Amino acid sequence: MFNLNDIIRPNVLKMKAYSSARDEFKGSASVFLDANENSLGSLAGDKYNRYPDPHQRKLKARIAEIKSVQPEQIFLGNGSDEAIDLLFRMVCRPGQDSMLHLPPTYGMYEVSANLNEVALQAVQLTEDFQIPVEEVLINLKPTTKIIFICSPNNPTGNLIEPESISELLRAFKGLVVVDEAYIDFADARSWTSRLQEFPNLVVLQTFSKAWGMAGLRLGLAFASPEIIAVLDKIKPPYNINEATQELALQALEREEALKDMIEEIVQERELLLEALPDMPSVEHVYPSDANFILVKVTDPNGMYKYLLDKGIVVRNRSSLPGCEGCLRISVGTLEENQQLLQAIAEYN
Numbered sequence: 001m002f003n004l005n006d007i008i009r010p011n012v013l014k015m016k017a018y019s020s021a022r023d024e025f026k027g028s029a030s031v032f033l034d035a036n037e038n039s040l041g042s043l044a045g046d047k048y049n050r051y052p053d054p055h056q057r058k059l060k061a062r063i064a065e066i067k068s069v070q071p072e073q074i075f076l077g078n079g080s081d082e083a084i085d086l087l088f089r090m091v092c093r094p095g096q097d098s099m100l101h102l103p104p105t106y107g108m109y110e111v112s113a114n115l116n117e118v119a120l121q122a123v124q125l126t127e128d129f130q131i132p133v134e135e136v137l138i139n140l141k142p143t144t145k146i147i148f149i150c151s152p153n154n155p156t157g158n159l160i161e162p163e164s165i166s167e168l169l170r171a172f173k174g175l176v177v178v179d180e181a182y183i184d185f186a187d188a189r190s191w192t193s194r195l196q197e198f199p200n201l202v203v204l205q206t207f208s209k210a211w212g213m214a215g216l217r218l219g220l221a222f223a224s225p226e227i228i229a230v231l232d233k234i235k236p237p238y239n240i241n242e243a244t245q246e247l248a249l250q251a252l253e254r255e256e257a258l259k260d261m262i263e264e265i266v267q268e269r270e271l272l273l274e275a276l277p278d279m280p281s282v283e284h285v286y287p288s289d290a291n292f293i294l295v296k297v298t299d300p301n302g303m304y305k306y307l308l309d310k311g312i313v314v315r316n317r318s319s320l321p322g323c324e325g326c327l328r329i330s331v332g333t334l335e336e337n338q339q340l341l342q343a344i345a346e347y348n
């Protein structure tokens with residue numbers, strides 16, 4: 001049985017959250033002299049002289065409606081990268097505990113583990129980029145506190161089979177984090193719909209991809225109210241700035257525009273998936289459920305430099321075990337994709 005208190009670091013279990021000025025006074029007032037702000041105003045524009053709501057109440061209420069969860073099941077971070085870091089700090093004792101990830105995958109799990117002095121256990125994805133569940137189970141140790149699963153996976157682009165994820169959720173006594181940064185581009189249900197079923201499930205999403213808000217830094221973690229309460233306790237008090245909270249609330253009212261944008265990106269992705277295999281320099285094009293495509297080419301370093309000379313930057317992933325020969329290409333606008341295809345067609 002999963003018991004959250006068994007895995008939380010003892011110091012985190014004991015500590016109290018920082019109590020901000022906004023926490024200590026909740027009534028209405030006209031003169032605010034409690035937070036050492038600049039009462040004269042802001043050089044950056046109206047309102048920004050005041051600290052933002054540390055609990056992001058309005059934003060969480062609206063996200064809860066859209067995502068069909070309770071506000072108490074939502075944590076907001078300064079990008080989902082902040083949530084990844086806080087998850088380590090919540091359950092992994094530096095120098096003692098470990099996490100397990102499944103490369104080739106998103107690099108920040110490893111970076112964040114290293115920063116937090118958390119040992120890394122790596123189980124390579126299978127050739128078709130799925131989870132070798134038995135191998136993961138064999139590798140779990142009493143000190144393993146988190147398993148990171150990225151679905152759709154970056155940089156391979158594919159969804160992970162739900163049955164493998166649920167098997168790990170059932171068997172593992174630590175946190176299973178399913179990173180759904182690219183879920184809006186996939187034809188799949190989010191794992192947020194199964195939070196009630198699995199008390200050890202944490203789902204990560206982000207406003208950086210489909211919502212087009214990478215510059216504003218807003219990431220989400222969905223989990224049980226108990227897990228979210230601990231993340232909220234240990235986060236920096238004002239981690240989501242006022243401009244981001246306001247702009248995200250405005251963006252959330254534009255769900256139709258979001259759908260249109262996703263549709264266009266998926267359409268462009270399908271065109272790239274169709275055109276790329278015909279290019280002589282392309283050896284293999286992997287299927288994609290995301291807004292990027294992994295492409296195996298005959299000469300990845302040569303192709304990378306050649307595209308760069310033409311002003312086109314892609315990601316060279318050819319040195320990653322499992323991605324030998326591969327470039328990762330984000331789906332661009334129609335014009336950008338045509339430029340890319342023409343450049344690749346002319347490569348020899």
Ligand SMILES: Cc1ncc(COP(=O)(O)O)c(C=O)c1O
Binds near residue numbers: 082150182218
């Ligand atoms: C799988 C995955 N998770 C998380 C992130 C980070 O997202 P954010 O911009 O919310 O920090 C990325 C960014 O590329 C990603 O690929």
